[in-house]
Amino acid sequence: KQEVTQIPAALSVPEGENLVLNCSFTDSAIYNLQWFRQDPGKGLTSLLLIQSSQREQTSGRLNASLDKSSGRSTLYIAASQPGDSATYLCAVRGTDSWGKLQFGAGTQVVVTP
Amino acid sequence: GAGVSQSPRYKVAKRGQDVALRCDPISGHVSLFWYQQALGQGPEFLTYFQNEAQLDKSGLPSDRFFAERPEGSVSTLKIQRTQQEDSAVYLCASSLEDRGLEAFFGQGTRLTVV
Numbered sequence: 001k002q003e004v005t006q007i008p009a010a011l012s013v014p015e016g017e018n019l020v021l022n023c024s025f026t027d028s029a030i031y032n033l034q035w036f037r038q039d040p041g042k043g044l045t046s047l048l049l050i051q052s053s054q055r056e057q058t059s060g061r062l063n064a065s066l067d068k069s070s071g072r073s074t075l076y077i078a079a080s081q082p083g084d085s086a087t088y089l090c091a092v093r094g095t096d097s098w099g100k101l102q103f104g105a106g107t108q109v110v111v112t113p
Numbered sequence: 114g115a116g117v118s119q120s121p122r123y124k125v126a127k128r129g130q131d132v133a134l135r136c137d138p139i140s141g142h143v144s145l146f147w148y149q150q151a152l153g154q155g156p157e158f159l160t161y162f163q164n165e166a167q168l169d170k171s172g173l174p175s176d177r178f179f180a181e182r183p184e185g186s187v188s189t190l191k192i193q194r195t196q197q198e199d200s201a202v203y204l205c206a207s208s209l210e211d212r213g214l215e216a217f218f219g220q221g222t223r224l225t226v227v
Binding site: 004041042045046089091099100102103104105106 | 146148153156217
């Protein structure tokens with residue numbers, strides 16, 4: 001059974017510092033991995049989608065890497081801003097269960113001015 | 114509409130009451146998913162549709178939970194005889210194809226059972 005873990009559970013950094021968020025998964029048979037952002041009381045906003053054949057994806061200040069063989073993905077956010085404060089979730093889609101995204105519990109990020 | 118729309122945004126139900134939660138996916142999206150999110154946790158899969166076909170309902174916690182998508186567009190998640198443990202945020206997502214394109218989520222419906 002796929003298990004997705006995100007460490008740390010919470011993170012506080014001063015504005016301008018780079019953020020590094022980690023996601024690990026136990027079953028490397030994945031189709032893709034997706035990073036989301038969730039603001040309090042809101043739904044999920046898709047940030048980046050990495051297919052299993054890709055090593056990384058970039059969008060603006062965000063960069064996500066994927067090492068499928070070791071079951072790890074890392075989300076980097078450069079030059080953090082207070083507006084980056086949110087919970088960040090990673091989710092994997094397994095090759096044997098197309099319809100199901102398996103989520104981690106998230107990393108709660110606070111960026112202080 | 115531009116995104117996935119869910120209604121109502123908030124629902125308070127008395128224990129034992131039936132509730133119906135609605136999801137309008139992004140126009141043209143074939144796949145539709147329902148998730149349940151407890152406070153402080155990541156979303157948990159409930160069920161998945163491809164067009165009108167319910168292909169996976171393995172995450173539905175009991176036979177009190179029922180989902181449908183009769184015309185392959187709008188979907189309804191129904192919970193019968195609600196219990197306090199059903200209190201959660203129910204999230205709906207849609208994607209353009211079954212296999213692997215981005216899932217786009219709605220704002221969710223927060224259900225509180227009192």
